[in-house]
Amino acid sequence: xxxxxxxxxxxxxxxxxxxxxxxxxxxxxxxxxxxxxxxxxxxxxxxxxxxxxxxxxxxxxxxxxxxxxxxxxxxxxxxxxxxxxxxxxxxxxxxxxxxxxxxxxxxxxxxxxxxxxxxxxxxxxxxxxxxxxxxxxxxxxxxxxxxxxxxxxxxxxxxxxxxxxxxxxxxxxxxxxxxxxxxxxxxxxxxxxxxxxxxxxxxxxxxxxxxxxxxxxxxxxxxxxxxxxxxxxxxxxxxxxxxxxxxxxxxxxxxxxxxxxxxxxxxxxxxxxxxxxxxxxxxxxxxxxxxxxxxxxxxxxxxxxxxxxxxxxxxxxxxxxxxxxxxxxxxxxxxxxxxxxxxxxxxxxxxxxxxxxxxxxxxxxxxxxxxxxxxxxxxxxxxxxxxxxxxxxxxxxxxxxxxxxxxxxxxxxxxxxxxxxxxxxxxxxxxxxxxxxxxxxxxxxxxxxxxxxxxxxxxxxxxxxxxxxxxxxxxxxxxxxxxxxxxxxxxxxxx
Numbered sequence: 159x160x161x162x163x164x165x166x167x168x169x170x171x172x173x174x175x176x177x178x179x180x181x182x183x184x185x186x187x188x189x190x191x192x193x194x195x196x197x198x199x200x201x202x203x204x205x206x207x208x209x210x211x212x213x214x215x216x217x218x219x220x221x222x223x224x225x226x227x228x229x230x231x232x233x234x235x236x237x238x239x240x241x242x243x244x245x246x247x248x249x250x251x252x253x254x255x256x257x258x259x260x261x262x263x264x265x266x267x268x269x270x271x272x273x274x275x276x277x278x279x280x281x282x283x284x285x286x287x288x289x290x291x292x293x294x295x296x297x298x299x300x301x302x303x304x305x306x307x308x309x310x311x312x313x314x315x316x317x318x319x320x321x322x323x324x325x326x327x328x329x330x331x332x333x334x335x336x337x338x339x340x341x342x343x344x345x346x347x348x349x350x351x352x353x354x355x356x357x358x359x360x361x362x363x364x365x366x367x368x369x370x371x372x373x374x375x376x377x378x379x380x381x382x383x384x385x386x387x388x389x390x391x392x393x394x395x396x397x398x399x400x401x402x403x404x405x406x407x408x409x410x411x412x413x414x415x416x417x418x419x420x421x422x423x424x425x426x427x428x429x430x431x432x433x434x435x436x437x438x439x440x441x442x443x444x445x446x447x448x449x450x451x452x453x454x455x456x457x458x459x460x461x462x463x464x465x466x467x468x469x470x471x472x473x474x475x476x477x478x479x480x481x482x483x484x485x486x487x488x489x490x491x492x493x494x495x496x497x498x499x500x501x502x503x504x505x506x507x508x509x510x511x512x513x514x515x516x517x518x519x520x521x522x523x524x525x526x527x528x529x530x531x532x533x534x535x536x537x538x539x540x541x542x543x544x545x546x547x548x549x550x551x552x553x554x555x556x557x558x559x560x561x562x563x564x565x566x567x568x569x570x571x572x573x574x575x576x577x578x579x580x581x582x583x584x585x586x587x588x589x590x591x592x593x594x595x596x597x598x599x600x601x602x603x604x605x606x607x608x609x610x611x612x613x614x615x616x617x618x619x620x621x622x623x624x625x626x627x628x629x630x631x632x633x634x635x636x637x638x639x640x641x642x643x644x645x646x647x648x649x650x651x652x653x
Contacts, residue, residue, distance in 0.1 A: 200427025419560025426573025427509025430519025579636030
């Protein structure tokens with residue numbers, strides 16, 4: 159088993175695959191090299207002397223520059239490596255052809271076919287408050303449904319509470335409406351009760367216009383101030399929905415109906431070596447089957463954005479990608495924040511030093527496919543293939559955004575671990591075996607075996623089968639314990 163990895167021949171740093179001790183002699187490119195200090199697993203060390211101001215190269219790209227002279231065999235991290243990131247850049251479209259080498263797969267997804275042609279991979283009953291003021295009443299309705307009705311045919315009965323729907327202005331108010339509309343329309347819900355208060359900014363009549371179209375047998379509306387007992391009335395509406403859902407059955411549907419979000423959180427030095435490349439290979443496989451994947455976390459594209467821009471399917475999509483990057487930098491500057499205030503403390507502890515390094519690992523989840531569309535926050539998916547979505551890096555907000563745009567499932571790679579789950583199945587993929595073993599109650603799939611000499615193709619085949627089992631109804635760890643929530647992107651003031 160390898161003890162360290164030089165990812166690309168052009169790199170001037172390598173990654174320790176396990177704890178390495180000062181004084182150890184390693185053979186690098188057939189040349190002995192002595193480590194000058196202890197190197198933690200996932201952390202970097204210099205393969206050659208790197209002078210002050212010279213770029214540090216990983217994945218064949220600069221991840222920043224040396225802030226002091228770095229001797230060969232030295233630890234490379236925050237004390238001697240600084241970001242190269244700066245404000246808006248000028249970009250040129252240099253299209254790179256994308257060829258996906260995956261044959262057509264005859265397998266099917268056993269999903270729920272909705273009236274509008276969309277596929278759900280769960281059949282759940284959701285109560286969606288139009289405003290946070292009625293969160294308690296919504297929960298009371300759900301509790302009564304679970305207590306008094308036979309819901310054995312329903313995968314889950316869930317209230318998606320939030321704090322918004324009133325006292326918001328401009329983009330925030332619109333984002334809340336669009337996000338909740340995406341929830342109401344989502345195919346993983348076989349029935350939805352929308353519960354309003356009556357005096358909120360997000361009036362039900364206005365909200366219906368944002369939803370635009372819905373199946374009246376599947377979606378019901380209730381305004382609490384217009385009935386004497388909103389819990390009793392809501393319960394009866396939920397009873398109707400639960401009865402309607404008894405006719406829902408899984409059926410074999412084409413892989414092309416799958417829409418899957420790509421997200422990472424709590425990344426470490428192995429994220430760009432194991433779990434993210436695995437997600438990228440899966441993305442390419444699904445797109446070759448006519449399916450759809452979505453990459454988000456715009457700030458974690460900074461420093462690696464040209465890789466995505468050069469894969470844009472057209473000049474128009476290239477221009478939209480440029481706008482996506484520059485607008486998010488503008489959002490940071492609007493609040494007097496630096497565009498490079500990342501990675502997080504957990505990322506740094508795991509071996510990631512700069513945002514460029516994090517981004518170069520992050521974008522690998524998008525595989526090698528061309529970018530077919532760029533979506534605004536909460537915009538529904540239209541085009542099959544790899545899409546980019548405007549949303550921040552925050553785990554809960556970004557994972558929710560992927561689901562709001564129509565993803566039935568989110569692939570979530572992590573090197574540090576997290577128990578959370580979005581309102582759609584959120585599949586945790588560990589970057590290393592130690593995490594998968596220690597936090598087995600959080601992690602669904604281990605990509606760390608790539609560090610233990612398993613080849614990518616057999617691992618990918620196992621992963622594809624696992625994802626299809628999840629789509630067919632297998633519950634993930636967060637579903638088993640009921641950790642599911644929605645988080646809405648907020649950017650402005652609250653009245």
